[in-house]
Amino acid sequence: MNNTVQTMPDHLRSPFSSKVKSWETLLLLVAIGIFILNSFSSPYFLDAWNLSDATFNFTEKAMIAFAMALLIISGEIDLSVASIIALASTAMGAAAQFGAGTAELVFVGLTVGICCGAFNALLVTVMGLPSIVVTIGTMSLFRGISYIVLGDGSYRGYPEDFAFFGQGYVGWVISFELALFGGLAVFYWVLLHKTNFGRAVYTIGNNPVAALFSGIRVQRVKFILFLLTGLMSGVAAVCLTSRLGSTRPSIGVGMELEVVTMVVLGGVSILGGSGSIVGVVLAALVMGLMTFGLGLLNVPGIVMSIFLGLLLIGVIALPRLWSRYVSRTE
Amino acid sequence: MLKTILAARETLLLVAVLLLLLLVSSRFPAFIEIDNLVKVLTDTSPLIILALGQMLVIVTRCIDLSVAANLALTGMVVAMLNTAAPELPIVFTLLIAVSLGAVLGAINGLLVWRLAIPSIVVTLGTMTIFRGTIFLISDGQWINAHEMSEHFSQFPRGSVAGMPVLAWIAVLVTITAWIFIARTPTGRAFFAVGSNPHASVYTGIDVGRTQCIAFIISGALAGLTGYLWVARYAVAYVDIASGFELEVVAACVIGGIAIAGGQGSVVGVLLGAIFLGVVKNALPVVNISPFWQLAISGAAILIAVAFNSRSSQSRGRLILKEAEQST
Numbered sequence: 001m002n003n004t005v006q007t008m009p010d011h012l013r014s015p016f017s018s019k020v021k022s023w024e025t026l027l028l029l030v031a032i033g034i035f036i037l038n039s040f041s042s043p044y045f046l047d048a049w050n051l052s053d054a055t056f057n058f059t060e061k062a063m064i065a066f067a068m069a070l071l072i073i074s075g076e077i078d079l080s081v082a083s084i085i086a087l088a089s090t091a092m093g094a095a096a097q098f099g100a101g102t103a104e105l106v107f108v109g110l111t112v113g114i115c116c117g118a119f120n121a122l123l124v125t126v127m128g129l130p131s132i133v134v135t136i137g138t139m140s141l142f143r144g145i146s147y148i149v150l151g152d153g154s155y156r157g158y159p160e161d162f163a164f165f166g167q168g169y170v171g172w173v174i175s176f177e178l179a180l181f182g183g184l185a186v187f188y189w190v191l192l193h194k195t196n197f198g199r200a201v202y203t204i205g206n207n208p209v210a211a212l213f214s215g216i217r218v219q220r221v222k223f224i225l226f227l228l229t230g231l232m233s234g235v236a237a238v239c240l241t242s243r244l245g246s247t248r249p250s251i252g253v254g255m256e257l258e259v260v261t262m263v264v265l266g267g268v269s270i271l272g273g274s275g276s277i278v279g280v281v282l283a284a285l286v287m288g289l290m291t292f293g294l295g296l297l298n299v300p301g302i303v304m305s306i307f308l309g310l311l312l313i314g315v316i317a318l319p320r321l322w323s324r325y326v327s328r329t330e
Numbered sequence: 331m332l333k334t335i336l337a338a339r340e341t342l343l344l345v346a347v348l349l350l351l352l353l354v355s356s357r358f359p360a361f362i363e364i365d366n367l368v369k370v371l372t373d374t375s376p377l378i379i380l381a382l383g384q385m386l387v388i389v390t391r392c393i394d395l396s397v398a399a400n401l402a403l404t405g406m407v408v409a410m411l412n413t414a415a416p417e418l419p420i421v422f423t424l425l426i427a428v429s430l431g432a433v434l435g436a437i438n439g440l441l442v443w444r445l446a447i448p449s450i451v452v453t454l455g456t457m458t459i460f461r462g463t464i465f466l467i468s469d470g471q472w473i474n475a476h477e478m479s480e481h482f483s484q485f486p487r488g489s490v491a492g493m494p495v496l497a498w499i500a501v502l503v504t505i506t507a508w509i510f511i512a513r514t515p516t517g518r519a520f521f522a523v524g525s526n527p528h529a530s531v532y533t534g535i536d537v538g539r540t541q542c543i544a545f546i547i548s549g550a551l552a553g554l555t556g557y558l559w560v561a562r563y564a565v566a567y568v569d570i571a572s573g574f575e576l577e578v579v580a581a582c583v584i585g586g587i588a589i590a591g592g593q594g595s596v597v598g599v600l601l602g603a604i605f606l607g608v609v610k611n612a613l614p615v616v617n618i619s620p621f622w623q624l625a626i627s628g629a630a631i632l633i634a635v636a637f638n639s640r641s642s643q644s645r646g647r648l649i650l651k652e653a654e655q656s657t
Contacts, residue, residue, distance in 0.1 A: 077450075129635050132393070132450065133579075133589045137631035140576055144625025151621050249621075257454050270448050300470075302568065306462030313441065313455040320445045 023267040027282035031289060038293035045296060052173035056243065058262070058288035059177040060236040061255060062280070065262040066188040067232040069280045071225045072263055073192075073205045075272030076131040078120060078226065081233045082255035083142035088112040088237035090146040093155025093247035102162045109241070110234040116142055117230015124226065125219040139256070146249035155247040166243025177239050181284075184232075189277040197221070205272030254305075261312040262287055270316070287311075339586045343601040347608060354612045361615055368493055374607025375500035376401075376555045380574070381581035381603045382507045382596065383548035388582055389524045390541045391591030392442060392449035397552040398574035399460035400434045402566075404556030406464045409473040409566035416479035423482065423557055431553015432546050434460065439545030443538035449545075457575070464568045475564035486558045496558055503551065508596040520544060524591030580627045581606055584634040606630070 038045045045051075064081050071078055091112045092105045100108065116138070123134045168176045192198040200221050203211040212218050241247055266283035268275025287308075294304050355362040380397050387394045408427050411418065434456070441452045475483060486496040511517040522530040523540045530537060560566045585602025587594035606627060613620055 123632065123636070127636060127639070129639055130589050133583055133631065133635045136576060136579055137583075137628050137635065140580070140624050140628025140631065142628070144622070144628050147621040147624050148619070151619060254458075257458060260451075260454065264451060270451050300465065302462050302465040302470075304462075305458040306466070309455040309458035309462070313447065313452060313459075316447050316451060317441065317445050320447070 024276065024279050024282060027266070027279060027286060031282060031285045034286065034289045034293060038289060038296065041293065042296040045293065048173045052175060052178070054288055054292035055175065055178045055181070057291045058284040059175075059181040060239050060243075061258050061262055061287075062181055062284035063184055063236050063239075064229065064232045064255075064259045065266070065280050065284065066184055066277065067225070067229040068259050069263045069266065069268050069275055069277065070188070070192060070198075070201050071229050072260075072268050072270060073272055073275050074201045074222055074225055075205045075208065076124065076222060076225065077135065077260070078117075078131065078229045079135040079256045079260075080116070080120060080138040080142055081229060081236075081259055082252045083139045083146075084113055084116040084230055084233035085237040085240060085252040085255065086146040086249055087116060087142040088234045089241045089247040089251050090149050090155070090249065092158075092237070092241055094149065096155065096158050096162075102159050102164075105158070105162055106165075106238055109238040110231060113230045113232070113234015113237060114227060115230070116233070117227045120230065121223040121226030125223045143249060143253075146251075150247070150249045156245065158242070158245060162242055163245065164242070166239050166241070166245075177243075180235075180239070185277060185281050192277050197224075201225070202273060205269075205274070257312075258287070258308065261308055264312060265315050340595065340597050340601060343585070343598065343605060347601060347605050350605070350608050350612065354608075354616060358615050361612065368497065370607055370611045371500070371604075372494045372497040373611060374603055375496045376559055376571075377574075377577060377581055377607060378500045378600060378603040379503050379551050379555050379558075380548075380578045381585070381599045382503055383551035384578045384582050385507075385585070385587055385594055385596070385599045386511075386520055386544040387449070387541075387548045388579075388587050388589060389520045389591055389594050390537075390544045391524050391527070392541050392544065393453065393579070393589075394435075394438060394545060394548045395450065395453040395575045395579075396434070396438060396457040396460060397548060397578055398571045399457045399464075400431055400549055400552040401556040401559060401574070402568070402570045402572075403434065403460045403464050404430045404553040405560035405570060406468055406473070406556075406566045406568075408557045409478065409560050410468065412479055412482045413473060413477050416482070420481055420485050424554070427553045427557035428550045429553070431556060432550035435546045435549015435552065436542070438549065439542030442545065443542040446538070449541075461568065468566075468568065470568060473560075473566040478561070478564060483561045483564045486562045496562060499554075499558065504596060504600055511596060516540075516543065521592055524593070526592070577606060577627055580631045580634075583631050583638065586634075586638060588638055589635070602634075 068078060068081065088109045092100075092109045095105055095108045120131070120135055120138055123129050123138075124131045165176055170176055170179045192201065200211065200216045203214070203216055204218050204221060208218050236252075240252060244251070262283045263275070263280060264270055265286065266275065266279035266281070268279065290307065290311075291304055294307065351362055360366060380401070384394055384397060404427050407430055408423050411426065412423065438449070438452050438456055441447050441456075442449050486494065486499070488495045490498055511520070519530070519535045519540045522533065522535055523537050527537045530540075559571060563570070581603040582594070582599055583589065583602070584605055585594065585598035585600070587599065609626055609630075610620075610623055613622060
């Protein structure tokens with residue numbers, strides 16, 4: 001009896017896990033490739049301060065992408081993240097008008113984020129509604145509330161030390177946002193890959209019914225994941241508002257697309273069940289370097305979004321085309 | 331039993347729309363004059379046309395988030411074509427708009443069919459690609475009313491029997507969609523695929539192909555609307571109909587289309603779109619800021635989807651009961 005247990009491997013070396021590994025290697029190579037290409041194409045690229053500026057392209061989105069990665073691995077999705085940013089930012093703006101200090105502003109931003117996440121979670125887990133429609137609905141609702149409050153106006157006049165979150169540096173060229181990004185990356189890496197909670201997320205994504213029967217509180221885990229995504233949107237709202245120094249209802253519009261792209265580019269299966277935080281971090285670097293490089297070449301933002309769309313479809317289509325090609329030649 | 335529940339659903343929507351009209355007209359009687367109702371219908375026509383296309387896609391368990399971008403791209407192309415060849419007969423403009431829209435829809439459909447990529451990823455991607463393409467071909471420039479030829483911009487506004495052509499087209503599309511869904515094998519196939527993909531394979535329906543057809547129809551209708559939109563508002567630029575895809579999905583969900591596929595009716599979608607249209611047109615009349623529109627349609631989606639799941643739950647139970655009784 002004992003013998004059989006010992007001879008059983010504790011995890012199977014499936015071709016899938018090796019594929020995931022090679023996916024991350026590929027991402028790393030792409031990131032290095034873009035880095036080299038950029039440094040040749042523009043003389044301004046290889047400058048510590050320019051590179052530091054470039055990180056702002058992806059830090060806020062990546063913070064949300066970490067939580068979104070867990071959510072997508074569990075088989076759900078949240079399309080309302082950009083609208084949560086708008087609502088949280090509007091709430092912070094309103095609080096600032098009433099003379100709230102920096103600490104209160106951060107508290108307001110994070111609380112609104114968590115509340116929005118809880119609202120999504122309630123509709124999905126307690127009422128059992130499909131997350132895609134729920135978050136398309138709350139996407140309109142949350143931003144709609146911002147529009148009701150602000151109309152075509154905007155909030156300004158944030159306290160001076162509030163600017164630290166989006167514009168401050170913790171040392172040399174390391175911005176606060178970059179440091180936070182690093183910290184969160186480690187946190188989510190531990191959470192997903194080293195805890196029971198993380199294992200539960202994978203299990204739910206692969207087979208929610210089996211997960212339930214093996215004693216995992218499926219709805220509770222999903223609830224927590226929606227809360228985390230809301231919280232991260234709140235964190236991103238604090239950083240973005242602080243960086244821009246003003247709030248309009250159109251703040252961060254379309255960001256949900258970039259977050260989902262980042263997660264999918266990072267090798268997370270959109271159908272749930274697989275993916276890794278390392279992949280998401282590398283995808284954030286690839287996207288950040290690409291937008292920064294194109295920006296140095298004076299490519300307008302909307303044209304960059306073509307690359308983004310192609311990237312999103314391409315990263316899923318190419319491996320499928322490739323495996324079909326391989327199976328055909330065999 | 332099934333029929334009565336479906337009927338109740340649409341009756342409920344109809345009652346909601348009528349109540350809304352009654353509420354507004356109690357303070358502003360002019361709102362329910364025929365002239366104004368025609369105006370509201372005309373204003374809602376693009377939404378009706380797009381929602382009917384979207385319905386087919388959702389019924390087959392997919393979603394098409396690229397319709398608004400498709401509309402804008404097709405609109406820009408026909409507007410540029412018009413400035414290049416102002417004398418082109420309107421028939422050709424319509425033909426080009428529909429075919430270009432269908433081609434763009436086919437891109438979505440083929441990616442979903444041939445590569446089995448989830449439709450939400452495909453259409454999120456093509457949405458940004460289409461928008462970006464508008465910028466590339468137009469260089470970010472606007473095409474304004476004075477650059478469009480007379481017959482190009484007047485066509486959807488031309489009045490036939492007291493109603494603008496735009497509204498007539500919506501009526502025509504609605505009737506066609508109803509016949510198509512109720513009376514053709516392809517129309518029935520959409521529902522078969524959405525209700526049970528595995529079973530439909532055994533009945534000889536190609537699931538992917540059916541989904542692809544749904545995307546092509548949705549795209550063709552988006553293309554058609556693209557021309558109508560640009561001509562009606564007499565302007566084409568990168569951001570026209572930005573975010574309109576959400577309103578289209580909202581109309582479908584309010585109209586009782588289950589996002590899990592397999593359920594929905596043309597009448598429901600029509601009423602869902604009209605509901606949103608009446609709300610949108612009533613807001614300025616009752617002096618509420620148009621900025622409320624977004625939040626209201628968001629709330630309407632949530633209420634409708636909660637309602638949808640309730641009715642489908644009870645239906646599931648009923649089917650089980652009937653099965654028990656019959657055994």
